Amino acid sequence: MPKITLTSYGAAGEVTGSCHLLQVDGFRLLIDCGLYQGNDDNYFKNWTEFGFLAKNIDAVILTHTHLDHCGRLPKLVKEGFGGKIYTTPPTTKLVDIVLSDNLKIMAEKITHSKYQPLYTLTDLQNTVKKLLPVEYDQNFKINENISFTLHQAGHILGAAIIKLNVAGKTIIFTGDIGAENMPLVKNIEYFDQADYVVMESTYGDRRHQHVKDRNAVLIQAIQRITRENSTLVMSEFAVERAQDILKVLNDYYEKHLDFRVPVYFDSPMADVVTKIYKKYTSYFNDQVQDDLKYDRDIFSFPHLQITSESRFSKNINTAMPPKIILAGSGMADGGRIIHHLARYAPNQKNYVLFMGFQVPGTLGHKFINGAFHFVYYGKKIQIHCNRWREEHRRDP
Ligand SMILES: [Zn+2]
Structure with a gap:
């Protein structure tokens, strides 16, 4: 031995x-x-x-x-x-x-x-x-x-x-x-x-939220900002969570063709990753294999705007609410989401939804734990918006 x-x-x-x-x-x-x-x-x-x-x-x-x-x-x-x-x-x-x-x-x-x-x-x-x-x-x-x-x-x-x-x-x-x-x-x-x-034990002290509940949080969030004519900023992890969200939104938008709230997918990296996902569809589950028979592109739907180039990214600011912005990084410790948080967090009408685990020390962690402000290029930005996190059963 x-x-x-x-x-x-x-x-x-x-x-x-x-x-x-x-x-x-x-x-x-x-x-x-x-x-x-x-x-x-x-x-x-x-x-x-x-x-x-x-x-x-x-x-x-x-x-x-x-x-x-x-x-x-x-x-x-x-x-x-x-x-x-x-x-x-x-x-x-x-x-x-x-x-x-x-x-x-x-x-x-x-x-x-x-x-x-x-x-x-x-x-x-x-x-x-x-x-x-x-x-x-x-x-x-x-x-x-x-x-x-x-x-x-x-x-x-x-x-x-x-x-x-x-x-x-x-x-x-x-x-x-x-x-x-x-x-x-x-x-x-x-x-x-x-x-x-x-064994990994990050979530060892709690039960995973059921995926259906998690998707429901997302759908309720987009319905709510539509009713209130406000802006939803969502953090997304470029690998998997971003594609999961696109798939959930894809299914919703394709079933509700009268729903016209624009979704800005503002993450060049997640866009590149999504292209890889499209090449490896055989690794997806049976349900997705079925969906692919009717919908060849499960990551693309009406009113989705991919804003990889920064000149398009800036157009998001001028669009009128309601609107949905998906941006990375997932824990807001870098990436375009920081610019969106700086713009939308001071207004109490807006919503921010953090998806996934937020490591202590990151801006995402500070947000979901009730920070009153954050520093953006040396400037103090007040946080007055509504904050949601997807992990806990705190429905919007
Ligand atoms: Zn992992």
């Missing part, structure tokens, strides 16, 4: 920075290599040492493309990692977009600090070259001791639960655990048996 040891170098006792080292005799396998996110103290931990030598890592398996799981991969490559990064086919395409966008956000965040970006574009390109697609449910042998299969996680496109077989022992790494009946991705898979399970 080989000697097996597991050490967590992130996302242990905290939410972000997922990075787990499984050693099987002399073989070093890393599960995820994520970014620390949140307040400055946490964020700048990314510049500290890994706790192991990158050049000694033999292989990586990546669960999914959220930054807190993949954000330090280019740093790993920069510091000498020479192996392969195994992950699902959709993830191999999404990683590049997510890490490129992160490079831009990082440059902004470190402007007034002593730090240099964690990685360069070349490091990123070298990282992408190391990605090796492995299909769901196919057994992949890394060496004579270790093999693995990737399973549905119900989280985002391409997300996987890793089931490892290490010398006859079953070790499961869940990555992030999704919910059932998601608008797009397939349901999470369950397992009968394992010797060890390393």
